Amino acid sequence: MHNLTEYELMLLVKHKRQEALSVLYDRFASLVYSYALRSVRDEQAARDIVQSVFVRLWTTESDYDADKGKFTNWLITVTRNITTDWLRKQRRHTEGTVAYTAEELARIPGDEDASPEASAERESLKGQIRNAYRHLTGPQIELLEHFYWQGFTLRELAARYGEPLGTVKNRLHQALKILRRHLVAEGEW
Amino acid sequence: MSDKQEQLCDLCLSVWTGECSEEERLAFERHLPGCEACRAEWDDLQLAWGALYADMEKIEPPADLKRQVMNAALAADKALADKAEGAAPNAVRWRPGKRRAGRSRWWAVSASILLVLLAISSVWNYKLYRESGRSPLPIERALSVPASQVKLAVPLRSQAPEASQAFGIACVVDNGKSRQFIVYVYGASPTSGEEAYQVWLLKDGVRKSAGTFRVADNDNGQGLGVLAMPIEAASLDFDKIGITLEPDDRGDQPRGEKMFGSA
Numbered sequence: 001m002h003n004l005t006e007y008e009l010m011l012l013v014k015h016k017r018q019e020a021l022s023v024l025y026d027r028f029a030s031l032v033y034s035y036a037l038r039s040v041r042d043e044q045a046a047r048d049i050v051q052s053v054f055v056r057l058w059t060t061e062s063d064y065d066a067d068k069g070k071f072t073n074w075l076i077t078v079t080r081n082i083t084t085d086w087l088r089k090q091r092r093h094t095e096g097t098v099a100y101t102a103e104e105l106a107r108i109p110g111d112e113d114a115s116p117e118a119s120a121e122r123e124s125l126k127g128q129i130r131n132a133y134r135h136l137t138g139p140q141i142e143l144l145e146h147f148y149w150q151g152f153t154l155r156e157l158a159a160r161y162g163e164p165l166g167t168v169k170n171r172l173h174q175a176l177k178i179l180r181r182h183l184v185a186e187g188e189w
Numbered sequence: 190m191s192d193k194q195e196q197l198c199d200l201c202l203s204v205w206t207g208e209c210s211e212e213e214r215l216a217f218e219r220h221l222p223g224c225e226a227c228r229a230e231w232d233d234l235q236l237a238w239g240a241l242y243a244d245m246e247k248i249e250p251p252a253d254l255k256r257q258v259m260n261a262a263l264a265a266d267k268a269l270a271d272k273a274e275g276a277a278p279n280a281v282r283w284r285p286g287k288r289r290a291g292r293s294r295w296w297a298v299s300a301s302i303l304l305v306l307l308a309i310s311s312v313w314n315y316k317l318y319r320e321s322g323r324s325p326l327p328i329e330r331a332l333s334v335p336a337s338q339v340k341l342a343v344p345l346r347s348q349a350p351e352a353s354q355a356f357g358i359a360c361v362v363d364n365g366k367s368r369q370f371i372v373y374v375y376g377a378s379p380t381s382g383e384e385a386y387q388v389w390l391l392k393d394g395v396r397k398s399a400g401t402f403r404v405a406d407n408d409n410g411q412g413l414g415v416l417a418m419p420i421e422a423a424s425l426d427f428d429k430i431g432i433t434l435e436p437d438d439r440g441d442q443p444r445g446e447k448m449f450g451s452a
Binding site for chain 2: 001015016017018019021022025026029030031033034035037038043046047050051054055058059069070080124126128129130132133144148153154169172173179180183
């Protein structure tokens, strides 16, 4: 079972083979947990999100279609949807935001690229995205944090920044274009 | 490029982020296959967006989370099965009181009874799913169990010269929710007293008991014996199967004569 592809494991999951879910958990729990924790920054909430993601894999009617892309991307989409729902619910309760401090935002691009560890990391997708982030402006990074990681809509962000929707949309477009230019190829985290 | 085409091209990001109307999305989906620039743009968005998640530290989840998740998956199955079977018989109907003052008292009583029923049902459900983790679902819950399929079948030949017509089969039956190891023998000599047939799985020269069964003397001489054992591990690994006739059903090593064996 450990040699099976994610597509094959998902087929077994559809047939309610618990071992298949167990193998998927072993392979991807850290990805889902890391994503959730990065997004919500609350251990208990991150646990709940991991549980929701794997329960959804177990009970879902929607299929993972291997022709439409990598399993990791599909799983991240599922995770992001669940995380965004959680964040939006939280915001309805608190009417607040999970604010990033200026130091946290400044730390994102990273400047430790002289070390051997950093050069190895650059070969990975994580290294690539971090390298690409260095080409973004502060407002572009802030927008990605709010839009991608905290699940705000562009309309909400336009109101929050006091800017026209078109301006915010254009900023996101530019940010993604810059990132695309600096990503060499697809890789794994 | 016409103005209309350009307007459609401008929709790319809005459609990508889902911040557009249904009409705009459909219009763009019709436009996309024929517009090379938009297809390239779409692929670029996909690549950049698909890499964003990688900007995070890898953190291992707490060790106990896996058990919680697997239990939650099982519980979700139960909830779905219960939902499919219809509402649980928790609702207790109460006749509305004639007086207003009486109504709140009845509400309090019915709410308390509902709470007690809910608590009992939760304990019962918890017990059910604890048990279901260990053993196959019972026949009463057959609607929640997918079709069984034989995953492995091993013929068993009689090893006793006096019962040369006897034969058997051992198989692994899987219904997607649970697996069982099942052995049938026909034409076996009836057991008497404490005697029992014992099934042994041989792996790398080591014999392990797979269970015991008895053969009654009152089945019109068919000598029918059955063993059914749930399988917990991911795989049931063995080289050969042997069945001995033992003086009782408590031995952990073969003591009696070998009666059946796989090839």
